Amino acid sequence: MLVNKSINQKIHYLLTDDTFQGWNIWVFNIFNYQVSKLLLLGLIGINLRKGLSQKITVSLGVIFLAYCIYTYFSEATPIYDFQPVLYFFGNTILIVASGLFFVDLVSEDYYININPLRYWPFWYITLILFQSVTLFLADVAFEYLVFENENVYFLFNYVSMILYIILLVVFNMLLYTGSNTISKLAKA
Amino acid sequence: MGGEDNQIIFILFAGAFLAAIMATFVVSMVILHRQRQVQNKQKMDQIKAEYEKTLLNIENEIQQDTLRHIGRELHDNVGQLLSLAKLYLGSSKPEKQTEGRLLINQIINEVRGLSKTLNLDWVESISLEEFIKQQLDKIQATDFCETLLVESNEAWKLNKDTKLVLIRVIQECLNNAIKHAGPSNIKVQMKESDGRYLVRIEDDGKGFDTSQQSKGSGMTNLRKRMETIGGAFEIISSPGNGTQINLSLPVSVLVLN
Numbered sequence: 001m002l003v004n005k006s007i008n009q010k011i012h013y014l015l016t017d018d019t020f021q022g023w024n025i026w027v028f029n030i031f032n033y034q035v036s037k038l039l040l041l042g043l044i045g046i047n048l049r050k051g052l053s054q055k056i057t058v059s060l061g062v063i064f065l066a067y068c069i070y071t072y073f074s075e076a077t078p079i080y081d082f083q084p085v086l087y088f089f090g091n092t093i094l095i096v097a098s099g100l101f102f103v104d105l106v107s108e109d110y111y112i113n114i115n116p117l118r119y120w121p122f123w124y125i126t127l128i129l130f131q132s133v134t135l136f137l138a139d140v141a142f143e144y145l146v147f148e149n150e151n152v153y154f155l156f157n158y159v160s161m162i163l164y165i166i167l168l169v170v171f172n173m174l175l176y177t178g179s180n181t182i183s184k185l186a187k188a
Numbered sequence: 189m190g191g192e193d194n195q196i197i198f199i200l201f202a203g204a205f206l207a208a209i210m211a212t213f214v215v216s217m218v219i220l221h222r223q224r225q226v227q228n229k230q231k232m233d234q235i236k237a238e239y240e241k242t243l244l245n246i247e248n249e250i251q252q253d254t255l256r257h258i259g260r261e262l263h264d265n266v267g268q269l270l271s272l273a274k275l276y277l278g279s280s281k282p283e284k285q286t287e288g289r290l291l292i293n294q295i296i297n298e299v300r301g302l303s304k305t306l307n308l309d310w311v312e313s314i315s316l317e318e319f320i321k322q323q324l325d326k327i328q329a330t331d332f333c334e335t336l337l338v339e340s341n342e343a344w345k346l347n348k349d350t351k352l353v354l355i356r357v358i359q360e361c362l363n364n365a366i367k368h369a370g371p372s373n374i375k376v377q378m379k380e381s382d383g384r385y386l387v388r389i390e391d392d393g394k395g396f397d398t399s400q401q402s403k404g405s406g407m408t409n410l411r412k413r414m415e416t417i418g419g420a421f422e423i424i425s426s427p428g429n430g431t432q433i434n435l436s437l438p439v440s441v442l443v444l445n
Contacts, residue, residue, distance in 0.1 A: 102214070116217075130211075
């Protein structure tokens with residue numbers, strides 16, 4: 001993989017005066033643990049029907065966003081370093097929101113005539129849940145795995161990549177069918 | 189090194205364990221959802237059966253009423269007209285024969301009118317306002333009490349079944365008022381409020397204690413009938429203060445129906 005370390009270094013020194021150690025983890029922090037988690041949370045949120053579930057999801061999103069903003073200015077948890085609390089928090093909000101979706105699924109009248117196995121949101125929320133749960137501990141132990149056991153780190157990385165690929169396939173299918181249900185006939 | 193290995197094994201196992209728990213959770217949710225669907229289907233079937241039963245009962249009641257009405261009409265009206273026509277037509281005077289022929293025409297019209305009431309097609313052609321007005325006019329014509337109808341600003345669009353149930357419930361409420369309350373005034377008000385259509389039937393009769401269970405099942409039946417069409421039945425009364433009955437239907441139900 002082509003890595004332009006000099007650019008990474010320049011950006012690193014824009015963020016801090018600490019010594020550049022050769023990686024630009026801030027990109028990973030921002031896109032993999034902040035933006036993606038917030039977008040996935042929003043995606044789950046739009047599928048929630050119960051008012052209380054929606055409020056909980058919005059509150060979680062706001063608290064998470066506030067924490068993300070805090071990390072930009074905090075010296076205790078700098079953005080250019082590992083942030084296990086942020087990784088823990090990001091996965092937790094997705095697990096909670098996914099749980100709320102499943103509670104909605106078994107309690108809301110909206111879903112009564114919907115077959116979940118033919119419903120795209122069910123599949124992508126299930127995948128998000130699996131992604132978050134499977135990688136929960138690995139994310140929290142990210143720093144340890146990166147430096148102490150690369151094999152396990154790559155194992156989790158591959159698992160994550162495979163789940164993301166399946167998630168992308170589901171999103172593409174969703175766009176292709178143009179409907180939340182697998183078959184348009186099922187929706188009708 | 190052993191400690192690190194243990195930690196790795198812990199992370200792997202814990203990840204697998206959590207994933208297994210989540211898989212169980214998702215599968216359980218799908219099974220729960222499926223069970224709920226089955227229960228809902230049974231409930232819907234039950235409601236549908238009850239709805240059809242209620243409609244059938246109402247149709248039967250209306251037909252029995254109609255037959256009683258036709259019997260009375262044949263005996264008191266058509267029978268009398270026919271006797272009179274027979275007399276006139278048997279007369280040698282030409283003017284009496286002309287009157288007899290006119291009576292025959294009147295009889296034909298009366299019988300035609302009666303035949304129309306034999307099936308329930310009239311329910312489709314009449315509006316709820318017209319029906320209530322007819323009923324109140326009938327009560328007023330007997331000099332039993334004064335009646336008043338306050339119509340809604342806009343015409344209600346009801347399908348035949350919903351209208352049939354409402355007609356029967358209103359008819360029953362008016363009958364109850366006449367039979368049991370002995371009122372001087374009966375007022376029926378139709379209005380739209382908070383997304384619901386409301387029919388309010390008020391009388392200034394003797395009223396009754398609503399907390400006491402009645403011997404008959406009339407009120408329960410009326411409530412059930414309203415619930416069958418997605419509406420509500422409310423009764424407010426106390427001894428000496430008349431009775432107010434509120435029949436309400438959500439507008440969305442009317443649109444759906």
